Amino acid sequence: MSNYVINHLKELESEAIFVIREIAAQFENPVLLFSGGKDSILLTHLAKKAFFPAKIPFPLIHIDTGHNFPETIAFRDALVEKLGVKLIVGSVQEAIxxxxxxxETGADASRNSLQIVSLLDTLEAYKVDAAMGGARRDEEKARAKERFFSHRDEFGQWDPKNQRPELWNLFNGRKNYGEHFRVFPISNWTxxxxxxxxxxxxxxLPSLYFSHQRDCVVRDGVILANSEFIKLKENEEVVNMTIRYRTCGDMPITGAVESEADNLDKIIEEIATTRTTERGGRADDKRAETAMEDRKKQGYF
Amino acid sequence: MDYQDIELLRFTTAGSVDDGKSTLIGRLLYDSKSIFQDQLDAVEESSKSKGFDYVDLSLLTDGLKSEREQGITIDVAYRYFATPKRKFIIADTPGHIQYTRNMVTGASTANLAIILIDARKGMLEQTHRHAFIASLLRIPHAIVCVNKMDLVDYSEEIYNNIVSDFKAFSSKLGINDIQFIPISALNGDNVVNRSEKMDWYGGSTLMYHLETVHISSDHNLVDCRFPIQSVIRPHTLENQDYRGFAGRIDGGVFKPGDKVKSLPSGFVSTIKTIELNGEQISEAFAPMSVTMTLEDEIDNSRGDMIVRENNVPEIGQDLEVLVTWMSTTPIHARTKVVIKHTTNESIGMVKELKYKIDINTLHRIENIDKVEMNEIARLSIRTAKPMFYDAYKKNRQTGSVIIIDEQTNETIGAGMII
Structure with a gap:
């Protein structure tokens, strides 16, 4: 007799596919928010599995800040082509x-919080009623309490005081006119x-995640890629370093780690022994103790 | 280390502010090396600035705590850690009476409950509550941790008294698997490492229990239940006739070639394939998400259920449920609601409020005219169409419903079918 157990990755996969299928079934106009980072790439992969042999039955939305890594954009376009899925691009440059x-102005200027405007505008323009994303509860403390199905009011705001209880695998996606949901199928993944x-x-995955040589600037202990989007401060110099990225946000705010890990085995080994959190290099989280919570309330991902 | 082949254990911890729950969670995360240096630095810094002599591990869950102080939100927080043997998801819930709904939420997906008792205080009203909720939600395993043993001189007698008190109470509850462990979360005794101060305790550590408790039979492997989430029709030239039923197995073991029955139509067919992403699956069981194709063209849709021909669930419009009320608006008889069950949904009417259960004494309170937030009551509900369900004690997925307010669309109740 076989042992009727599935391992933890298969269980997480199964849970995520269940949630993705619920989104497709419960909403009229769902979309997948695609950032080009590994989590949204994973989510896209799970969505493909959920509906195979049919194509993914909803479009991808990418909010382009204009400050993306060129590798991210190239990867996005190739993936969309391969899957035959529709891509909608919301432009922060256009919103500006x-x-x-x-x-924002100054040396630490970033377009991170400007994404909120473009995101909400794009969701409204396409009458999106459910936007799914690759956020995970282990990333950050405000996200540790996020539901799978996270209700947003007509202004796109998250109200942490008034979240719907979520029991068993019964997800309540009912809503009033003008409201929408953010849904996080990989909530339970680390x-x-x-x-x-x-x-x-x-x-x-995009090559950014693997060890490579890059011209960098070290600012407040964070390794940033030197690019046209970054203004050098006094005493700062450009150094060529061997690095890789653990997360992929905008070029001026995403911190790299010094790493020789150039394949998946080495990356897994590196993560198993690493002693800092994944978002430890994100300048956007360092602005305030509750930076993520504040942005989420306004409609950030 | 074969990291990829480990099981996932979901457990819930219930406790009040002072019984050391945050410290215990911090200890599990710390001793399993699941805490990152930047998190630890912040905690050390914070302990120092508060003038503590030791690193206060409860500060690791501080995100929650400061919010509690500010009164922003009191809620279920999820935490994650892994050892080479298992991966763990903790549903961390506050344990006061007004948070019954959060405890129920955390318990609904748990394989195991950790119930914390302060060795100095013994069984309290809230211990009864935690144990009752664990049994009500049919959490298959419970571990009772008698904490703060360091503050009672690691006394075997005190521990034994608490264990027998608990057993006397829990014999009424029907939790099958209960383990007892004397611990000090603060000093780490019997949490991950064996205590040197309690030679009289011959059992294993908390972590050992968490890593080895047998969870593969937590799912129902007997009664085949496959609620359909959606129908996959590719509409492409190469897959013109493909018609797959997408869903997650809620019970039993399905194999290609099995004779199955579709509800509510009653049509019988044979499973042609079970697959995911084009890969064939020879046996599908809970909690796998799959796509199923049948030999015959049957017009199934979302909310229908595929079962075995000779093993069908209850089919009917009258549900008897034990409900945890989750809304600030009380429920009365004759209220119209929406009932969500598996992938099925129906309008329903609360026909009768039968009784409430005092969750501290387990006594029934009859002749009630309303049920308020955080109360547990038995209701009779009539649905507008037939539902296909099992008793909750037989299957936690096909035996549970949520109750939704038709006007606000909020989830207002969680129900277990009797």
Missing amino acids: DNGRAKE EMDVWEYIKLENID
Whole structure:
């Protein structure tokens, strides 16, 4: 007699596919928010598995800050082509040009919080009622309490005081007109789970995640890629370093780690022994103790 | 280390502010090396600035705590850690009476419950509550940790008294698997490492229990239940006639070639394939997500259920449920609600409020005219269409419902079918 047990990666996969299928079934206009990072690539892979042999029955939305790594954009376009899925791009540059968003100034200026405007505008323009994303509860303390199905009011805001209880595998996606949901199918995955699953399933990733040589600037202990989007401060110098990325946000705010890990086995080994959190290099989280919580309330991912 | 082939254990911890729950969670995370240096640095810094002599591990869950102090949110927080043997998901819930709904939420997906008792205080009202909720939600395993043993001189007598008190109470509850462990979360005794101060305790550590408790039979492997989430029709030239039923197995073991029955239509067919992403699966069981194709063209849709021909669930419109009420608006008889069960949904009417259960004494309170938030009551509900269900004690997935307010769309109740 066989042992009727599935391992933890298969259980997480099964849970995520169940949630993705619920989204497709319960909403009229769902989308997948695609950042080009490993978590949204994983989510796209799971969505493909959920509906095979049919194509993914909803479009991907990418909020382009204009500060993306070129590798991310190239990867995105190739993936969309391969899957035959529709891509919608929301542009932060456009929001700045037409006055909907105001560019930050100063050496630490970033377009991270400007994404909120473009995201909400794009969701509204396409009448999106459920936007799924690759956020995970282990990433950050405000996310530790996020539901799978996270209700947003008509202004796109998250109200942590008034979340719907979520029991068993019964997800309540009912809503009033104008409201929408954010849904997080990989809520229960950790960074290690993501990497192990990527290896197990042989999922392609942008080259940024693997060790490479790059011109960098070290600012407040964070290794940033030197690019046209970053203004050097006094006493800062550009150094060529051997690095890789653990997360992929905008070029001016995503911190790299010094690493020789150039394949998945080495990355998993590195993560198993690493002693800092994944978002430890994210300048956007360092702005305040509750930076993530504050942005989430406004409609950030 | 073969990291990829480990099981997932979901457990819930219930406790109040002072019984050392945060310290215990911090200890598990710390001793299993699941805490990162930047998190630990922050905790050390914070302990120092508060003038503590030791690193206060409860500060690791501080995100929650400060919010509690500010009164922002009191909620279930999920935490994660792994050892070479297992991966763990903790549903961390506050344990006061007004948080019954959170405890129920955390318990609904748990394989195991950790019930904490302060050795100095023994069984309290809230211990009864935690044990009752664990049994009500049919959590298959419970571990009772008698904590703060360091503050009672590691006394075997005190421990034994608490164990027999607990057993006297829990014999009424029907939790099958209960383990007792004397611990000090603060000093780490019997949490991950064996205590040197309690030679009289011959059992294993908390971590050893968590890593080895047998969970593979927690799912129902007998009664085949496959609620359909959606129908996959690719509409492509190469897959013109493909018609797959997508869903997650809620019970039993399905194999290609099995004779199955579709509900509510009653049509009988044979499983042609069970697959995921084009890969064939020879045996599918809970909690696997799969796509099933049948030999005959049957017009199934979302909310239908595929079962074995000779083993069908209850089919009917009258549900008897034990409900935890989750809304600030009380429920009365004759209220119209929406009932969500597996992938099925129906309008329903609360026909009768039968009794409430005092969760501290387990006594029934009859002749009630309303049920308020955090109360547990038995209701009779009539649905507008037939549902296919099992008793909750037979299957936690096909035996549970949520109750939704038709006007606000909020989830207002969690029900277990009797």
